[in-house]
Amino acid sequence: MDLKLEKKEIVNILEEIGTLLExxxxxxxxxxxxxxxxxxxxxxxxxxxxxxxxEELEEIKGIGKALKEKIETLATTGELEYxxxxxxxxxxxxxxxxKVPNLGPKKVKALYSKLEIDSxxxxxxxxKEGKLEELDGxxxxxxxxxxxxxxxxxKFSERVLYPVAEEAAVPLLxxxxxxxxxxxxxLCGSLRRKRETVKDIDIxxxxxxxxxxxxxxxxxxxxxxxSGHGETKASVVLENGMNADLRVVSDEEFPxxxxxxxxxxDHNTQMRARAKEYGLKMNEYGYFKxxxxxxxxxxxxxxxxxxxxxxxxxxxxxxxxEIEWAEKDExxxxxxxxxxxxxxxxxxxxxxxxxxLEEMAEAAAELGYEYFGIGDHSxxxxxxxxxxxxxxxxxxxxxxxxNKKHKEIRLLKGSEVDILKDGSLDFAxxxxxxxxxxxxxxxxxxxxDSETMTKRLIKAIESPGITFLGHMTGRLLQQRDEYVFNxxxxxxxxxxxxxxxEINANPHRLDLDWRTCLEIRDRGILFIxxxxxxxxxxxxxxxxxxxxxxxxxxxxxxxxxxxxxxxxLSLLKK
DNA sequence: GCCGTTTTCGGCCCGACTGTTTTCAGTCG
Numbered sequence: 001m002d003l004k005l006e007k008k009e010i011v012n013i014l015e016e017i018g019t020l021l022e023x024x025x026x027x028x029x030x031x032x033x034x035x036x037x038x039x040x041x042x043x044x045x046x047x048x049x050x051x052x053x054x055e056e057l058e059e060i061k062g063i064g065k066a067l068k069e070k071i072e073t074l075a076t077t078g079e080l081e082y083x084x085x086x087x088x089x090x091x092x093x094x095x096x097x098x099k100v101p102n103l104g105p106k107k108v109k110a111l112y113s114k115l116e117i118d119s120x121x122x123x124x125x126x127x128k129e130g131k132l133e134e135l136d137g138x139x140x141x142x143x144x145x146x147x148x149x150x151x152x153x154x155k156f157s158e159r160v161l162y163p164v165a166e167e168a169a170v171p172l173l174x175x176x177x178x179x180x181x182x183x184x185x186x187l188c189g190s191l192r193r194k195r196e197t198v199k200d201i202d203i204x205x206x207x208x209x210x211x212x213x214x215x216x217x218x219x220x221x222x223x224x225x226x227s228g229h230g231e232t233k234a235s236v237v238l239e240n241g242m243n244a245d246l247r248v249v250s251d252e253e254f255p256x257x258x259x260x261x262x263x264x265x266d267h268n269t270q271m272r273a274r275a276k277e278y279g280l281k282m283n284e285y286g287y288f289k290x291x292x293x294x295x296x297x298x299x300x301x302x303x304x305x306x307x308x309x310x311x312x313x314x315x316x317x318x319x320x321x322e323i324e325w326a327e328k329d330e331x332x333x334x335x336x337x338x339x340x341x342x343x344x345x346x347x348x349x350x351x352x353x354x355x356x357l358e359e360m361a362e363a364a365a366e367l368g369y370e371y372f373g374i375g376d377h378s379x380x381x382x383x384x385x386x387x388x389x390x391x392x393x394x395x396x397x398x399x400x401x402x403n404k405k406h407k408e409i410r411l412l413k414g415s416e417v418d419i420l421k422d423g424s425l426d427f428a429x430x431x432x433x434x435x436x437x438x439x440x441x442x443x444x445x446x447x448x449d450s451e452t453m454t455k456r457l458i459k460a461i462e463s464p465g466i467t468f469l470g471h472m473t474g475r476l477l478q479q480r481d482e483y484v485f486n487x488x489x490x491x492x493x494x495x496x497x498x499x500x501x502e503i504n505a506n507p508h509r510l511d512l513d514w515r516t517c518l519e520i521r522d523r524g525i526l527f528i529x530x531x532x533x534x535x536x537x538x539x540x541x542x543x544x545x546x547x548x549x550x551x552x553x554x555x556x557x558x559x560x561x562x563x564x565x566x567x568x569l570s571l572l573k574k
Numbered sequence: 575g576c577c578g579t580t581t582t583c584g585g586c587c588c589g590a591c592t593g594t595t596t597t598c599a600g601t602c603g
Contacts, residue, residue, distance in 0.1 A: 026575095029586050033575035064576050102592085104601050139594060189603090202603085228602095230591055235602095245603080247590090261603075272587060283588065 001049040004078030006484075007041065010048065010071055013083060014038035020086040022105035023094065023112075037067045039266065043320050045519035047488055048075055091118045100149040101227070102142075110135055124150050148225075156241030158197075158478055162544060163507050165191050165198035168240050171222060172203060176246070179216055181207040183251045188261035192314045194547040196477060196510045200243035204257045210248035217246045253285045255299050260284035266319020267312075274307050274323065315550040321518075325553075332553045337546050339556045341564055344373030344414060345439050345470060345502065345530035346539065350395055351376035352384035354535040357398055357411075363536035365409040370565040373412040373437055373530075374399060378426035380418040381443050387415070389431055396434060410565055412436040416470055421445050423459025425466070432465025437572055439502065439530075441470035446483045453485040458493040467572065468500035468528055471511040479508070487516065491523060498574065500526045500560055505545025506538075517552030526571075528560045 005013075018034035040062035044051060051057050052075060058068045074080050090112065096119065097108045111117040114135055117126055127147050132138040169191055176185045182205055186192070189202030207213050214234045218226045223244075228235040233247045249257045260268060261284070275282035280289065287295040287306060297303045301311040309326035313334055316322040325331045347353035348360055355363070357374060364372035376395065377386035387395065392415060399411045414437045418426040425432070425440060432438050440460040448456065461469055472490070473482035494501060501520055504511045509532070512520070517527070529545035531538055549559060556562035560571055 030575050032586080037575080062576070066575060102601060106600060137594065137599070141593060145593090200603095228591060233590065235591090263603085265603080269587075281587090285589090 001053055003049055003052075003075045005074055007048040010074050011038045011042045013074060013080070014041070014067070014071075017083055017086060019095065019098070019105075020090060023090050023109050024086070025105075025109065033062075033064075033067070036062045039319075041071065043515070045516060047486075093119045096120050096153075097123060099153050100146060101152065102145055102149060107137070110137070120150055120153070152237070152241070159199045160197060160240070160242060161477060161507050162191070162194065162196055162198060162547070164240065165201060165242060168222065168238055168242055168244070169201045169203070172201065172217070172220060172244060172246075175216060175220055176203060176205050176213065179205075179207075179213050181209040181213055183207055184254050186254075186258045186262075188258055189263065192262050193264065193317055194315050194551055196507075196513075196548070198242075200245060201238075202245050202247075202261045204247045204249065204254065204261055206251040206254035206257075207248055208250070213248050214246065247284075249285070252296050255297050255303055256282075256286050257284045259300050259303055262314050262317060264318050267317040267322065270319055270323050271307070274309075278307055280306070313550065315547065316553060318551070321553070332555050334550045335546060335554050335556045335559055335562065337543055338368070339559070339562045340369070340529060340542055340546070342369045342371035342373070342410075342412075342561050342568060343530050343539070343542055344412065344437060344467075344528065344561065345375040345416060345504075346373065346533045347376050347416075348374060350391065351381070351386055352534060357395070357402065359536055360533070360539070361402060361406070361409055361411055363539055365406075367539060369409060371410045371412055371568060373414045375414040375416040375437075375439055375530075377443075378415055378417045380420060380426040381416075384443075386418070386426075389427065392427075392431065393434075414438055416441055417466070418443055419456060419460040421448075421456070423456035425460060425463055427465075429463065429465050432463075435465070436569075437467040438465050439468055439470040440466045442474055442483070446474055446480075448483070450484045450486055453483055454489050457485060457490045461490065461493050461499050462497055466499065468502050469494070470502050470530075471504040471506075471509050471532070472501060473511050473513070475511050475513075476508055477510060482511075491520060491525065495523050495525055500528050503527050503529045503545045503548050503559075504532050505529055505541045505543070505548070506532045507541060507544045510544060510548050512548070514548045514551035517548070517554060521552070521554060521558050526560045527554060527558055530561075 014034050015038045018031050021031045040060050052072060057063055057071060070080055094108055094112060097103055115126060115131060117123050126132055127143040132143050133140060169187060173185060173187060176182055184206045186204050188204050191198045191201060205213055210232050218229055218234050218236055222238045223236040224239050225237045227237060235243060235245045238244055247257055247261060272282045280287040297306060304311045310329055310331050312322045312326050346360055348357045361372055377384040379386045379388040396413050399413050402411050413435045415435055416439050419440050419442045420426060460466060475482040529542055529549060531541040533539045563571060
């Protein structure tokens with residue numbers, strides 16, 4: 001089936017239609033139906049062609065007759081009149097205005113229709129001239145807030161990588177923990193769900209006296225401005241540009257508030273719907289019967305058990321399969337942070353690493369790993385000082401010598417072999433046969449057409465000397481999109497040849513994405529979590545890879561390097 | 575626009591906070 005648009009592109013268009021409908025003042029539920037439909041489509045792992053051919057689109061919850069037809073029209077023709085008509089009503093630059101905090105569709109529409117403001121520049125000028133005060137519902141304070149907001153959007157419009165958010169959250173959590181009136185503290189939001197990128201930091205505290213806790217929060221050293229400060233909640237902007245929200249509730253309410261603010265939105269919606277089936281109303285303060293009697297719960301586990309659900313780990317709460325799993329007692333026992341017994345794909349000073357082979361090995365041993373795979377670049381990665389056959393042979397000798405001397409950790413001989421443009425490898429098979437393992441990666445020529453790139457990857461994964469593909473999609477979070485290829489076909493080849501798939505744990509990559517892991521798991525393909533470390537600290541990045549695996553719902557059985565050295569070596573032989 | 579073992583029509587989550595109001599609309603999470 002030949003499609004004009006990829007699934008991702010259609011998801012984006014549906015989202016955009018949702019926003020455009022908001023701007024045009026449509027029924028909010030209709031608006032929501034488009035963004036809900038977009039998310040529902042995105043969550044499916046099947047390719048769009050499969051969904052259309054098998055007539056399954058309309059089976060997806062959140063996609064009805066109208067959306068099905070629009071999706072199919074977009075997929076087959078690449079166009080949709082309904083969409084282009086909507087787009088013609090508003091300039092696309094209005095989307096920039098929506099990014100300004102406290103500016104929503106209603107206000108943006110008023111700005112556009114009454115003052116012809118359609119860009120951040122025009123908005124800024126109008127604020128400075130005091131023009132906004134002419135409009136109903138706008139005043140001096142709004143103008144000031146908008147000016148601050150424009151500044152903020154220009155500086156920090158992006159979400160930040162998980163480790164950046166985590167680093168900013170830790171001191172706040174510590175501050176809150178040591179406040180006198182604090183009973184319990186929990187990180188919430190996407191940071192608690194271990195998303196790969198995070199927009200703001202959400203924290204919930206339980207206490208009998210909220211005021212002093214809120215005060216301590218807004219006065220913390222890392223706070224540069226206070227954007228809201230009420231009786232039970234406060235919002236601040238941190239010096240790294242992130243927003244942080246604190247909510248203070250009573251201790252009885254705490255588990256509900258924590259669950260509520262952990263989200264995701266979709267997960268919460270599904271939980272509330274389920275609560276309703278049990279005759280309960282659910283909000284951030286508790287369960288309520290129809291006569292408004294409150295039913296308390298001591299912790300999150302009890303919140304779930306009241307609805308006959310097993311406790312769902314925060315990482316899984318994305319509104320995908322978790323409630324179904326919890327209902328059937330089929331929640332996977334998620335892989336844990338100390339389950340990795342070894343790791344591969346690490347660099348040394350031989351190529352572009354910053355630490356020597358010995359330093360890297362010692363650091364790995366200190367982390368408790370039983371085995372550690374060196375994987376320096378091959379000669380085509382010339383920008384990274386890749387090794388040629390001669391230098392690789394020398395490194396193999398060094399590794400043999402190291403293993404003779406050291407018993408605390410076993411070094412594995414390996415290489416990160418470049419996949420050349422035509423899919424052939426940078427080293428011949430006889431060179432690879434001297435190694436314990438080899439990871440094949442694309443490091444150049446990303447802009448091939450889908451068919452060529454797919455063939456390229458398949459040819460690499462079919463090579464006998466290759467153990468797994470490294471960072472398979474090539475994405476760099478917030479920097480570079482995945483290259484275009486047919487993942488299904490590459491996975492077919494991976495499965496057929498008994499190869500593995502890497503979860504690259506570098507926080508800039510996190511490649512694979514957790515959203516696609518489930519399909520791979522169900523094919524029976526093994527994963528391996530590697531840090532792609534270029535220095536000794538980088539080895540610990542594996543915990544971000546574990547985040548991905550947990551979000552995907554993987555257990556340790558699904559991940560090759562949870563095996564002991566002995567088991568791992570026999571896996572490699574296969 | 576979607577959805578339904580109380581419904582094919584009438585619901586669709588809802589509370590805190592802010593600013594501009596003089597009782598509430600808009601935004602956010």
